[in-house]
Amino acid sequence: xxxxxxxxQTAEAAGQPWVQTLHExxxxxxxxxxxxxxxxxALVFLIIAGLEATIIRIQLMRPHNDFVSPQVFNRxxxxxxxxxxxxxxxxxxxxxxxxxxxxxxxxxDMAFPRLNAFSFWLTALGGFLLYFSFVGGSGLYGAGNAxxxxxxxxxxxxxxxxxxxHSSDYWTVALLVSGFGSIxxxxxxxxxxxSMRCPGMTLSRMPLFAxxxxxxxxxxxxxxxxxxxxxxxxxxDRYLGGHFFDTQAGGSATLWMHxxxxxxxxxxYVLVIPAxxxxxxxxxxxxxxxxxxxxxxxxxxxxxGFLSLSxxxxxxxxxxxxxxxxSFFAITTFAVGIPxxxxxxxxxxxxxxxxxxxxxxxxxxxxxxxxxxxxxxxxIMLGAAPFNWQLSGSYFVVAHFHYVIVGGIxxxxxxxxxxxxxxxxxxxxxxxxxxxxxxxxxxGFHLTFDLMHIPGVLGMPRRIYTxxxxxxxxxxxxxxxxxxxxxxxxxxxxxxxxVVSYFKGAKAGNDPWDAWTLEWSxxxxxxxxxxxxxxxxxxxxxxxxxxxxxxxxxxYE
Amino acid sequence: xxxxxxxxxxxxxxxxxxYRGKVGMASLIFAESAIFTIFVVAYLFYMGKSLTGPTxxxxxETPIFYTICLLSSSLTIHFAGKFLERGKRGAFLxxxxxxxxxxxxxxxxxxxxxxxxxxxxxxxxxxxxxxxxYYSLVGLHxxxxxxxxxxxxxxxIFGLAGRVGVEQSRRVDVLSLYWHFVDAVWVVVxxxxxxxxx
Numbered sequence: 001x002x003x004x005x006x007x008x009q010t011a012e013a014a015g016q017p018w019v020q021t022l023h024e025x026x027x028x029x030x031x032x033x034x035x036x037x038x039x040x041x042a043l044v045f046l047i048i049a050g051l052e053a054t055i056i057r058i059q060l061m062r063p064h065n066d067f068v069s070p071q072v073f074n075r076x077x078x079x080x081x082x083x084x085x086x087x088x089x090x091x092x093x094x095x096x097x098x099x100x101x102x103x104x105x106x107x108x109d110m111a112f113p114r115l116n117a118f119s120f121w122l123t124a125l126g127g128f129l130l131y132f133s134f135v136g137g138s139g140l141y142g143a144g145n146a147x148x149x150x151x152x153x154x155x156x157x158x159x160x161x162x163x164x165x166h167s168s169d170y171w172t173v174a175l176l177v178s179g180f181g182s183i184x185x186x187x188x189x190x191x192x193x194x195s196m197r198c199p200g201m202t203l204s205r206m207p208l209f210a211x212x213x214x215x216x217x218x219x220x221x222x223x224x225x226x227x228x229x230x231x232x233x234x235x236x237d238r239y240l241g242g243h244f245f246d247t248q249a250g251g252s253a254t255l256w257m258h259x260x261x262x263x264x265x266x267x268x269y270v271l272v273i274p275a276x277x278x279x280x281x282x283x284x285x286x287x288x289x290x291x292x293x294x295x296x297x298x299x300x301x302x303x304x305g306f307l308s309l310s311x312x313x314x315x316x317x318x319x320x321x322x323x324x325x326x327s328f329f330a331i332t333t334f335a336v337g338i339p340x341x342x343x344x345x346x347x348x349x350x351x352x353x354x355x356x357x358x359x360x361x362x363x364x365x366x367x368x369x370x371x372x373x374x375x376x377x378x379x380i381m382l383g384a385a386p387f388n389w390q391l392s393g394s395y396f397v398v399a400h401f402h403y404v405i406v407g408g409i410x411x412x413x414x415x416x417x418x419x420x421x422x423x424x425x426x427x428x429x430x431x432x433x434x435x436x437x438x439x440x441x442x443x444g445f446h447l448t449f450d451l452m453h454i455p456g457v458l459g460m461p462r463r464i465y466t467x468x469x470x471x472x473x474x475x476x477x478x479x480x481x482x483x484x485x486x487x488x489x490x491x492x493x494x495x496x497x498x499v500v501s502y503f504k505g506a507k508a509g510n511d512p513w514d515a516w517t518l519e520w521s522x523x524x525x526x527x528x529x530x531x532x533x534x535x536x537x538x539x540x541x542x543x544x545x546x547x548x549x550x551x552x553x554x555x556y557e
Numbered sequence: 558x559x560x561x562x563x564x565x566x567x568x569x570x571x572x573x574x575x576y577r578g579k580v581g582m583a584s585l586i587f588a589e590s591a592i593f594t595i596f597v598v599a600y601l602f603y604m605g606k607s608l609t610g611p612t613x614x615x616x617x618e619t620p621i622f623y624t625i626c627l628l629s630s631s632l633t634i635h636f637a638g639k640f641l642e643r644g645k646r647g648a649f650l651x652x653x654x655x656x657x658x659x660x661x662x663x664x665x666x667x668x669x670x671x672x673x674x675x676x677x678x679x680x681x682x683x684x685x686x687x688x689x690x691y692y693s694l695v696g697l698h699x700x701x702x703x704x705x706x707x708x709x710x711x712x713x714i715f716g717l718a719g720r721v722g723v724e725q726s727r728r729v730d731v732l733s734l735y736w737h738f739v740d741a742v743w744v745v746v747x748x749x750x751x752x753x754x755x
Binding site for chain 2: 111112115183186187188190191192194195196197199200217218221222224225226228229230232233236237240241242243244249250251252255259262
């Protein structure tokens with residue numbers, strides 16, 4: 001650690017008034033601090049949305065349960081979905097991108113540090129607005145309520161007649177505001193990756209993490225903007241008496257569906273591509289091999305990004321499109337399987353013949369590979385229009401997308417937390433607790449989401465607040481709920497590990513994993529200025545070159 | 558130690574990357590294009606689907622003069638940037654002011670058209686689908702022109718104070734990129750609303 005950084009840290013430790021520390025954090029434009037703010041913010045909402053999921057699962061634990069009223073149940077699944085996507089998944093992934101991209105490409109900060117802070121605070125305001133609806137949803141009428149229109153808010157549910165008060169408006173404004181924040185961060189990421197790379201860091205030498213986040217940022221720009229436009233239209237309808245989605249004046253409810261899913265489907269890839277990015281950095285390090293098929297990985301990701309813009313209407317097979325549209329969207333949906341398959345084989349190719357170290361981050365990555373594969377397979381099932389007609393709107397769909405988001409994205413995210421924890425905090429996490437978290441979460445996950453497919457096939461619709469006994473759903477739902485509690489306990493182990501290790505963990509040093517990307521060349525945590533001198537790179541693995549001057553990668557690339 | 562600078566500086570040739578402002582603005586333009594695309598799609602989708610009048614054919618008049626104003630402002634801002642690059646601040650300021658005047662004229666044209674539609678034909682945003690989509694699309698564009706005019710105005714104020722010189726040329730170019738985009742969008746809006754839509 002440099003003397004400067006040490007001085008700064010001891011100054012922080014040596015009891016400067018907490019107001020000043022708070023002031024520094026609130027006014028910061030440092031990409032690392034903003035990254036941490038994003039991540040902590042997302043963790044808070046993870047707990048809130050997790051509690052909402054728990055309420056849903058308690059209600060569905062047995063038939064004719066009356067733990068919450070139907071109205072509250074509707075609010076819970078709406079808030080759970082909206083929060084998890086917009087205020088957990090996006091911020092946490094942006095947080096990691098913010099923290100790591102400048103370090104990985106050898107930059108001092110993001111391209112636009114103040115825009116970065118502005119974007120974060122917009123996102124934060126969005127989350128606050130969404131939850132303020134609990135208080136202010138009914139305006140002056142007192143009790144208040146939260147949005148209850150589902151996370152995709154289909155018309156005409158959002159029209160004034162069916163959604164009186166302001167709950168839907170809080171939903172709209174929250175998404176609008178945080179959407180601007182997301183677009184800001186995406187612009188920032190693109191400008192950073194294109195314009196701030198250190199000397200020698202050509203595009204073909206960038207870590208895959210930076211490449212994949214570049215593609216993710218491009219998709220945010222193309223996917224979030226339509227949602228923003230649609231929210232503006234919804235606001236025009238609700239406040240200015242417009243007719244965009246007003247079927248009684250010739251408007252179309254279907255158009256909202258199209259606009260929503262033009263955002264909604266690419267959004268899944270916006271979330272999963274950073275997960276790919278984590279896995280693409282972690283698997284090579286713990287397999288002790290460079291990534292297999294680097295250019296193909298970049299190409300496949302770009303291909304996924306491109307294809308994902310043309311699959312949205314597979315969410316709408318049941319609304320009665322013509323057979324050409326059905327065929328088109330089924331075929332494009334199947335086509336996504338090809339580049340995704342390429343990526344899975346590349347990760348396997350990276351592990352093949354490597355000296356694999358089964359540390360906690362690697363365990364999560366391996367589980368990711370299996371689970372993401374299964375999630376993709378059920379996705380192909382649902383992509384077949386005739387099959388979709390049978391199961392759309394059932395718990396099979398719920399199980400499928402939770403398999404993607406929890407089994408895929410969240411597992412990769414846990415891997416990322418463990419992998420970069422030493423860099424961000426300077427301390428090692430507790431490996432035993434990490435493994436306990438992994439196994440508990442794995443068991444809970446499979447108990448919940450493997451079994452959840454079955455009531456779906458047996459005909460259980462999503463979003464029902466209760467059900468009749470004797471349909472063969474009872475035991476399954478009970479076990480699904482038990483699995484959810486197991487996951488909750490596992491998450492507590494995770495949080496405990498993060499907190500305890502922050503104070504008690506062993507010092508990590510610069511490079512605990514013997515890794516190869518630039519962020520491991522600076523101290524842990526990195527100093528404010530990241531690198532004392534601007535690094536220069538000559539290959540994809542600059543730290544390998546540094547550690548093995550007799551046999552550098554640059555000789556072969 | 559805080560950093561190791563990686564070895565083997567290849568340092569042959571100068572390391573130059575695109576200007577971040579330009580990349581950022583280009584990204585913003587992509588995002589804005591996506592937003593406009595959705596509004597254009599909505600306009601096209603709802604063409605002729607209004608249940609009541611007035612229809613575009615009855616009330617819209619093609620704003621040819623104001624369109625020429627806006628489009629020629631792209632030329633003036635382009636040459637303003639060129640003059641700034643060469644350090645001719647007087648010519649820069651004149652053309653910059655002309656750009657603002659042309660943009661302002663366009664906004665005046667839009668205002669007049671809206672005034673006529675509202676007071677003579679009773680067409681508001683809630684009258685029918687045409688009103689909803691027309692005011693949203695044209696209004697979204699007008700909003701972007703307004704934002705552009707505000708930013709151009711800020712540059713003008715700094716310019717009059719003598720604070721805009723050759724060294725700001727790259728930044729001014731970023732702003733003119735945005736202005737070109739606003740003009741290009743008008744070509745699309747004009748085609749959709751006044752040619753296809755009638």
